[in-house]
Amino acid sequence: MSTSNTFTALQVMQDAPVIPVIVLNDVKHAVPMARALVAGGVRMLEVTLRTPQALACIEAIAREVPEAVVGAGTVRSRADAQAAANAGSRFAVSPGYTSAVGQACRDVGLALLPGVATGGEIMMAQEDGFTELKFFPAMQAGGPAMLKAWSGPFFDVKFCPTGGVSLQNAPEFLSLPNVVCVGGSWLVPADAMAQGDWARITQLALDTKALRK
Numbered sequence: 001m002s003t004s005n006t007f008t009a010l011q012v013m014q015d016a017p018v019i020p021v022i023v024l025n026d027v028k029h030a031v032p033m034a035r036a037l038v039a040g041g042v043r044m045l046e047v048t049l050r051t052p053q054a055l056a057c058i059e060a061i062a063r064e065v066p067e068a069v070v071g072a073g074t075v076r077s078r079a080d081a082q083a084a085a086n087a088g089s090r091f092a093v094s095p096g097y098t099s100a101v102g103q104a105c106r107d108v109g110l111a112l113l114p115g116v117a118t119g120g121e122i123m124m125a126q127e128d129g130f131t132e133l134k135f136f137p138a139m140q141a142g143g144p145a146m147l148k149a150w151s152g153p154f155f156d157v158k159f160c161p162t163g164g165v166s167l168q169n170a171p172e173f174l175s176l177p178n179v180v181c182v183g184g185s186w187l188v189p190a191d192a193m194a195q196g197d198w199a200r201i202t203q204l205a206l207d208t209k210a211l212r213k
């Protein structure tokens with residue numbers, strides 16, 4: 001099943017202060033997890049293509065949770081982009097940037113949030129027409145200070161810092177004019193998922209409302 005894309009990368013970023021980065025090991029968890037996040041006000045969901053079940057999870061969420069907007073993370077190749085679109089993803093996120101991934105996402109109609117960690121990668125993504133980018137891994141690659149430095153030469157780029165971001169350090173990122181939202185896995189802890197503690201996941205999503213810019 002392929003879903004026509006109705007969101008731009010900027011719209012994906014503007015929907016909530018945090019895009020949850022989700023690792024799913026069990027298809028049974030996908031739908032209740034997505035409903036738990038939606039109940040907490042978070043509906044843009046990045047399901048990483050890191051597990052064999054990821055595509056089936058994206059399919060289940062796309063089919064059964066219409067209030068959610070499911071996207072694929074860890075998109076690293078043309079094949080990933082195609083598989084993500086076929087499963088019903090509405091957007092894609094990549095951990096780095098290549099023109100091949102950029103073109104593949106365009107070809108399959110997926111808005112892409114490309115990952116960058118250097119000025120050269122930003123310039124390559126910009127050359128290909130991408131101006132909303134994921135800064136990954138944000139804390140490890142320089143944190144808020146890096147984004148402040150980039151705001152000079154890359155004044156026309158907006159970022160979603162991801163990697164090492166938490167409820168505690170998110171406000172510092174979100175206070176920067178070139179940051180639209182942050183990404184993070186903390187909304188969906190592995191133990192909460194394993195225990196089926198959906199109420200905890202809803203609460204973690206609700207807690208991010210205080211971060212709204």
Ligand SMILES: O=C(O)C(=O)C[C@H](O)[C@H](O)COP(=O)(O)O
Nearest residue numbers: 048073074095162163164184185
């Ligand atoms: O899988 C991908 O495509 C990624 O880009 C990696 C994720 O964005 C980070 O793993 C999230 O980092 P944490 O919030 O520190 O856990």
